[in-house]
Amino acid sequence: MISDGIEDEEKWLAAAIAGLQQNAFYMHRALDSNNLRDALKYSAQMLSELRTSRLSPHKYYELYMRAFDELRKLEMFFKEEARRGCSIIDLYELVQHAGNILPRLYLLCTVGSVYIKSKEAPAKDILKDLVEMCRGIQHPVRGLFLRSYLSQISRDKLPDIGSEYEGDADTVMDAVEFVLQNFTEMNKLWVRMQYQGPSREKERREKERSELRDLVGKNLHVLSQVEGVDLDMYRDTVLPRVLEQVVNCKDDLAQYYLMDCIIQVFPDEYHLQTLETLLGACPLLQPSVDIKTVLSRLMERLSNYAASSAEVLPEFLQVEAFAKLNNAIGKVIEAQVDMPIAGAVTLYSSLLTFTLHVHPDRLDYVDQILGACVKKLSGKGKLDDSKATKQIVALLSAPLEKYNDIETVLKLSNYPCAMEHLDNGTNKVMAGVIIESIMKNRTRISTADKVEALFELIKGLIKDLDVDLHDEVDEEDFKEEQNSVARLIQMLYNDDPEEMLKIVCTVRKHILAGGPKRLPFTVPPLIFNALKLVRRLQGQEENAAGKEGVATPKKIFQLLNQTIEALAIVPVPELSLRLYLECAEAANDSDLEPVAYEFFTQAYILYEEEISDSRAQVTAIHLIIGTLQRMHVFGVENRDTLTHKATGYSAKLLKKPDQCRAVYACSHLFWVDDNDNIKDGERVLLCLKRALRIANAAQQMATAARGSSKLVVLFIEILSKYLYFFEKGNSEITVAAIQGLIELITTEMQSDNMTSDPAADAFLASTLRYIQFQKQKGGAMGEKYEPIKA
Amino acid sequence: MASRRRMLLKVIILGDSGVGKTSLMNQYVNRKFSNQYKATIGADFLTKEVQFEDRLFTLQIWDTAGQERFQSLGVAFYRGADCCVLVYDVNVMKSFDNLNNWREEFLIQASPSDPENFPFVVLGNKIDVDSGNSRVVSEKKARAWCASKGNIPYFETSAKEGFNVDAAFQCIAKNALKNEPEEEL
Ligand SMILES: Nc1nc2c(ncn2[C@@H]2O[C@H](COP(=O)(O)OP(=O)(O)O)[C@@H](O)[C@H]2O)c(=O)[nH]1
Ligand SMILES: [Mg+2]
Numbered sequence: 015m016i017s018d019g020i021e022d023e024e025k026w027l028a029a030a031i032a033g034l035q036q037n038a039f040y041m042h043r044a045l046d047s048n049n050l051r052d053a054l055k056y057s058a059q060m061l062s063e064l065r066t067s068r069l070s071p072h073k074y075y076e077l078y079m080r081a082f083d084e085l086r087k088l089e090m091f092f093k094e095e096a097r098r099g100c101s102i103i104d105l106y107e108l109v110q111h112a113g114n115i116l117p118r119l120y121l122l123c124t125v126g127s128v129y130i131k132s133k134e135a136p137a138k139d140i141l142k143d144l145v146e147m148c149r150g151i152q153h154p155v156r157g158l159f160l161r162s163y164l165s166q167i168s169r170d171k172l173p174d175i176g177s178e179y180e181g182d183a184d185t186v187m188d189a190v191e192f193v194l195q196n197f198t199e200m201n202k203l204w205v206r207m208q209y210q211g212p213s214r215e216k217e218r219r220e221k222e223r224s225e226l227r228d229l230v231g232k233n234l235h236v237l238s239q240v241e242g243v244d245l246d247m248y249r250d251t252v253l254p255r256v257l258e259q260v261v262n263c264k265d266d267l268a269q270y271y272l273m274d275c276i277i278q279v280f281p282d283e284y285h286l287q288t289l290e291t292l293l294g295a296c297p298l299l300q301p302s303v304d305i306k307t308v309l310s311r312l313m314e315r316l317s318n319y320a321a322s323s324a325e326v327l328p329e330f331l332q333v334e335a336f337a338k339l340n341n342a343i344g345k346v347i348e349a350q351v352d353m354p355i356a357g358a359v360t361l362y363s364s365l366l367t368f369t370l371h372v373h374p375d376r377l378d379y380v381d382q383i384l385g386a387c388v389k390k391l392s393g394k395g396k397l398d399d400s401k402a403t404k405q406i407v408a409l410l411s412a413p414l415e416k417y418n419d420i421e422t423v424l425k426l427s428n429y430p431c432a433m434e435h436l437d438n439g440t441n442k443v444m445a446g447v448i449i450e451s452i453m454k455n456r457t458r459i460s461t462a463d464k465v466e467a468l469f470e471l472i473k474g475l476i477k478d479l480d481v482d483l484h485d486e487v488d489e490e491d492f493k494e495e496q497n498s499v500a501r502l503i504q505m506l507y508n509d510d511p512e513e514m515l516k517i518v519c520t521v522r523k524h525i526l527a528g529g530p531k532r533l534p535f536t537v538p539p540l541i542f543n544a545l546k547l548v549r550r551l552q553g554q555e556e557n558a559a560g561k562e563g564v565a566t567p568k569k570i571f572q573l574l575n576q577t578i579e580a581l582a583i584v585p586v587p588e589l590s591l592r593l594y595l596e597c598a599e600a601a602n603d604s605d606l607e608p609v610a611y612e613f614f615t616q617a618y619i620l621y622e623e624e625i626s627d628s629r630a631q632v633t634a635i636h637l638i639i640g641t642l643q644r645m646h647v648f649g650v651e652n653r654d655t656l657t658h659k660a661t662g663y664s665a666k667l668l669k670k671p672d673q674c675r676a677v678y679a680c681s682h683l684f685w686v687d688d689n690d691n692i693k694d695g696e697r698v699l700l701c702l703k704r705a706l707r708i709a710n711a712a713q714q715m716a717t718a719a720r721g722s723s724k725l726v727v728l729f730i731e732i733l734s735k736y737l738y739f740f741e742k743g744n745s746e747i748t749v750a751a752i753q754g755l756i757e758l759i760t761t762e763m764q765s766d767n768m769t770s771d772p773a774a775d776a777f778l779a780s781t782l783r784y785i786q787f788q789k790q791k792g793g794a795m796g797e798k799y800e801p802i803k804a
Numbered sequence: 805m806a807s808r809r810r811m812l813l814k815v816i817i818l819g820d821s822g823v824g825k826t827s828l829m830n831q832y833v834n835r836k837f838s839n840q841y842k843a844t845i846g847a848d849f850l851t852k853e854v855q856f857e858d859r860l861f862t863l864q865i866w867d868t869a870g871q872e873r874f875q876s877l878g879v880a881f882y883r884g885a886d887c888c889v890l891v892y893d894v895n896v897m898k899s900f901d902n903l904n905n906w907r908e909e910f911l912i913q914a915s916p917s918d919p920e921n922f923p924f925v926v927l928g929n930k931i932d933v934d935s936g937n938s939r940v941v942s943e944k945k946a947r948a949w950c951a952s953k954g955n956i957p958y959f960e961t962s963a964k965e966g967f968n969v970d971a972a973f974q975c976i977a978k979n980a981l982k983n984e985p986e987e988e989l
Contacts, residue, residue, distance in 0.1 A: 071877060
């Protein structure tokens with residue numbers, strides 16, 4: 015049915031165009047032969063096509079545009095006629111003889127245009143005449159197009175200020191009157207359309223009306239372009255008259271559209287100076303009008319204007335724009351009880367944007383708006399309306415973007431309350447936005463109170479908000495979230511150690527509530543940040559110890575020990591071990607032997623009880639050896655205990671090669687370069703010999719199990735260690751031992767059951783080259799190396 | 805008849821809202837400029853007489869809304885255009901990116917008989933703003949785009965200062981004149 019309608023319409027349009035073109039053809043011929051009578055006759059026939067009622071506005075517009083183009087030619091002809099001496103007044107009379115009213119009025123407007131141009135009569139009289147005569151067409155679509163034709167041809171002939179049509183008799187007031195009148199008539203036609211025809215076609219009619227809207231709105235555009243419409247004229251005449259029409263027409267489509275037009279076509283300065291009038295009209299509109307969009311657009315416009323230049327800001331203050339808008343919004347929200355939450359929040363969010371542009375210094379305004387919004391949301395709990403949620407995010411993001419400073423935002427008492435209304439997912443996103451803003455602006459969050467407030471704000475990322483609700487969280491998202499929290503923790507800083515300690519405690523309190531999934535992300539950055547504080551305190555007297563609230567390394571270490579302990583519930587023993595060792599090293603640097611020893615003990619306990627995977631053990635043991643090697647705080651006894659254990663762990667690793675490497679690494683525990691107390695050549699040698707034994711055993715096992723040449727590398731590695739300690743002056747490492755080892759390796763590598771291993775070959779070759787090089791270097795080192803035959 | 809037809813040249817100005825279409829037209833036709841922003845509704849034209857090779861033409865310049873919500877009746881007025889002017893704001897990247905859409909939309913809707921050779925002119929407006937410091941589209945980039953679309957003539961203009969506006973419209977008129985009139989079916 016409907017498609018039939020569309021097809022029919024196409025046919026009707028085609029037929030109308032054909033009729034129009036045919037008559038246009040004859041009209042052209044008449045024009046070319048200067049035959050006025052025929053020109054009028056055929057143009058009238060051509061224009062008769064516009065009498066159709068069968069076309070939708072879109073199609074009618076197509077037809078109209080064709081007629082319009084043809085009429086330009088006719089107009090030119092009239093101009094030429096006038097130039098040739100034909101009286102334009104006579105012409106104006108003559109066209110009125112056209113038999114049919116619609117063509118007649120089009121022709122009249124066309125001649126009228128030339129008439130005004132000729133200045134043989136005051137423009138205002140002709141305009142008045144035309145606008146009155148157009149009343150003859152009461153069919154809405156035809157009337158609207160006819161009047162829009164009138165508007166178009168008169169557009170450049172209005173007696174505007176400075177225009178050539180202005181004169182004693184013609185003032186800008188006449189121009190304004192003319193346009194206003196045409197506007198009023200057009201709006202009436204447009205509104206009346208709603209009440210014509212059967213009610214079952216209501217929907218189609220609304221669609222058609224909507225298509226026609228620009229014809230009506232165009233008049234407002236024309237008014238805005240009239241130079242003489244200054245602020246006074248706008249305030250005293252134009253706006254009241256337009257609003258009167260808007261309010262009185264009682265049609266929601268018209269009201270909504272025309273309010274939007276007024277806001278868009280007239281300049282910002284005018285709106286500011288007439289805010290009260292414009293806003294005053296809002297409550298008078300039909301309840302079904304979407305006032306929130308209208309107001310939002312107004313505020314958006316004014317916000318852009320405020321943002322355009324600081325010079326315009328005084329205008330806003332002078333007219334108390336904030337108070338007026340705030341007031342108007344309050345009234346609208348109050349009056350429209352059915353307004354969806356999203357609508358109300360949109361309004362607040364627009365007002366907030368406005369305020370941030372116009373009154374960036376008035377944090378109280380910002381908080382007030384948030385407060386009003388929170389009040390509106392009270393009792394609503396978490397919102398499940400995505401539109402409203404989006405608007406709240408906008409509301410919360412705006413101050414962040416404006417101030418680029420979370421500290422300012424933290425001062426807004428209503429901010430966290432507004433955030434409460436976001437669902438868990440969005441709450442997290444918002445928390446992420448907050449952290450991002452901090453990162454981007456490198457904001458220093460420098461007091462424990464602010465940290466407290468901030469963590470309260472982003473608690474969606476810090477702990478599970480709803481214990482019962484196990485939302486499906488994407489692993490990747492979760493990681494990203496927690497990584498951003500980690501970065502945030504890393505950034506917290508205060509110069510004052512006492513305050514910094516408070517910050518650490520505050521963060522600790524929050525993250526410990528985060529549960530086993532979050533701790534591995536949040537504990538390490540806290541530990542590292544706290545260790546930075548410890549390093550700052552190094553060298554400071556410990557005399558403050560015991561005093562309440564005073565930051566001492568000891569106190570911090572105690573706290574950190576307990577913090578790492580909390581990881582036990584996860585559990586992540588490897589991470590914990592790493593952190594204990596970090597702390598141990600820091601304690602070492604702070605000269606706190608018992609503390610360092612305690613951390614090592616903790617690490618060892620973990621190693622013994624929790625780390626069972628062989629790869630993890632290897633990594634852990636090397637970490638232990640490396641850290642222990644750097645420790646200088648230990649007395650002989652403690653050191654012996656720890657070293658003994660480390661060597662013991664090394665020898666007990668699952669795989670022989672791992673054992674071998676760990677054991678020879680242990681040799682460094684007995685020989686520390688810059689520490690004369692730790693130079694036990696004998697025990698170094700013991701380690702290396704033990705490593706050799708293990709390598710041998712490994713080699714034999716491998717040979718038994720169908721030979722693997724890879725293991726010869728172990729010997730070469732041990733050789734390197736021999737050379738190292740040899741150079742360092744460990745007298746237990748003799749030339750003979752080195753020589754023996756070289757021979758052993760060479761024989762091994764040449765033996766038949768060895769498949770060659772290029773890596774081992776290269777390694778050995780470069781080791782031998784090194785020996786050669788040291789020999790040739792001469793001096794003490796050269797002498798030392800001299801007896802070695804490579 | 806053909807001569808009468810040829811005395812009127814129809815030009816359509818397209819581009820995002822706010823780039824200065826209305827201002828360019830007002831500057832060219834009325835030698836006026838206003839800093840105030842007033843949105844355009846629907847389509848609207850002004851005419852201007854131009855002298856060309858001893859002949860007088862009427863340039864019918866159609867200014868458009870650039871915002872869909874103020875173009876409710878569609879674009880039937882594109883029909884019969886002799887030249888299409890594409891305007892962007894040199895300080896707004898998006899307005900430049902959108903030129904292609906405007907061009908394509910015009911070719912689809914106006915369906916000129918020889919789309920390959922239909923005359924376009926591109927104007928990069930508001931070059932006066934902040935003495936060019938806030939500019940984000942370089943002249944080179946704009947010219948490259950114009951070259952890629954069949955050597956569209958390009959002008960850098962300021963409607964505010966009247967810079968290059970006459971020269972641009974002179975070129976627009978010249979190209980409109982070159983356009984072969986459409987034969988009616
Ligand atoms: N500085 C400057 N501003 C301009 C220029 N052209 C237009 N404007 C301003 O830009 C805004 C939009 O101009 P308008 O002509 O209405 O743009 P349209 O929406 O494309 O018609 C107005 O505030 C004008 O004053 C220009 O060349 N330089
Ligand atoms: Mg405009």
